[in-house]
Amino acid sequence: MTEIKLRIDFDDERYIGHGRVQLLELIGEHGSIAQAAKAMDMSYKRAWYLMDEFNSIFADPLIERQHGGRGGGAAKLTPFGAELVRQYREMEAKALSVFAKPLASMEKHLARPQKSARKTG
Secondary structure, three states: OOOOOOEEEOOOOOEEEHHHHHHHHHHHHHOOHHHHHHHOOOOHHHHHHHHHHHHHOOOOOOEEEEOOOOOOOEEEEOHHHHHHHHHHHHHHHHHHHHOHHHHHHHHHOOOOOOOOOOOOO
8 A cells, every 4th residue: 555654854853754653653552662662673772762862852742751660661642742643644644635646646557566486495
C-alpha cells in the first residue's frame, strides 16, 4: 500500500518525522519508553535519546516520565504530546487524500516486484 510520510523541518536541526511520531504514539499505547522501543525494534537507550531530543524541540513537554520503582518506570503522553500525534496523523491523511489521483497514476506504472530467488541447499 502506498503511504505518504511527512517530515516537517522547523529549521536546520529541529524536525518532526514519521519515526519520532511513531515512537511517541507507541509510548502512549504502551505507557513505557522501553516497551515502545521494543515494539520498534530499537534499543531503549536510542529511544530515550530520541525522546529527549524530540522533547527539547518544544516549550511544552511531549511525555511525562515516572522513574523506576517496583514495576519499573512509566511514561505517558502529555495533552500536548497526544495533540501533536493527532495533528501529524491528520496531516498525513490529508496529504494522501490530496495526492490520491497522482499517486494512483504513478502506481499504474510501477514495475511488478521481482520474486526473490529461492535458495537451494
